[in-house]
Amino acid sequence: MAGEPSEKRYAGCKRELPLAAFARDRNRRDGLQMRCRECVAQYGAAHYRRRREAMGKPVREKVAVPPGHKLCRTCGEVEPRGEWHRNATASDGLSTRCKACRAVQGRQGHLKRQYGITEAERDEPVASPAGVCCVCLAAPAEHVDHCHETGRVRGVLCFSCNAALGQFKDRPDVMRRAATYVEGNAWKPTLVAPGVYQLPS
Known part of the structure; x- marks a missing residue:
């Protein structure tokens, strides 16, 4: 509109600035905020810092x-x-934590939800046998082993031994027969009736 000023003087920083340097404010007569954008940014940061320090909280x-x-x-x-990771709901389209931090927190959350333990509690039994699996005594112990019936954590094993116990359905009798088989004492069940086998003593 003709006759309208193209600049505004801000008393705080004592400068004549173009109208674009001021944010809008419908409550003021000229429709612009009292402070320029630059001063608002500086004032806002100082106000944030004072408020956080007054509450005894750290200032980023x-x-x-x-x-x-x-x-x-x-x-x-x-x-x-x-x-x-991508996050469509975030303003920049990215997650709030990097992939490495998300992985660490994901592992911590899994241990807490699945087994009710922390990483420190998981690592306690690992410290005693020098950090190796107590079954094979070779590979590093990194996987939590638990009873599938009671949910009780038994210890920490390597991946292969933990998977093997699961394949044997946690049955000691099957594991003993497997050990006997591996040691060379192979034997075969005897067919005594259709579909009925007798195991050697």
């Missing part, structure tokens, strides 16, 4: 993030966009 420092990267607030690392 601003980190310079190059284009195509994002800061993970969990680990504090600046990672490229490829190191983040």
Whole structure:
């Protein structure tokens, strides 16, 4: 509209600024905020810092993030966009944690939900046998073994031994026969009737 000013003077920073330097405010007569955008940003940061310090909470420092990267607030690392899972509901389309942090927290959550233990409790039995599987005494113990009937955690085994116990359905009698078979004492059940076998003593 003709005759309308194209600039506005802000008393705070004592500058004549174009109208685009002020955000809109419908409640004011000229329709613009009292402070310029730059001063609002500085005032807002200082106000946030004072409020957090008054509550005794830590103040996050601003980190310079190059284009195509994002800061993970969990680990504090600046990672490229490829190191983040997508999240359509987020403003930038990326998850709030990097892939590495999500993996760590996913493992912690799985142990807590599935077995009711923490990573420290899982690693306690590992510390005694020098961190190796107590069945094969060779591979590193990394997988929680539990009773499928009671849910009680029995210990931590390597992947192969943990899977083997599951394949044997946790039955000691089957495992003993398998051990006898492997040791060379092979024997065969005797057919005594149709569909009926007698096991050797």
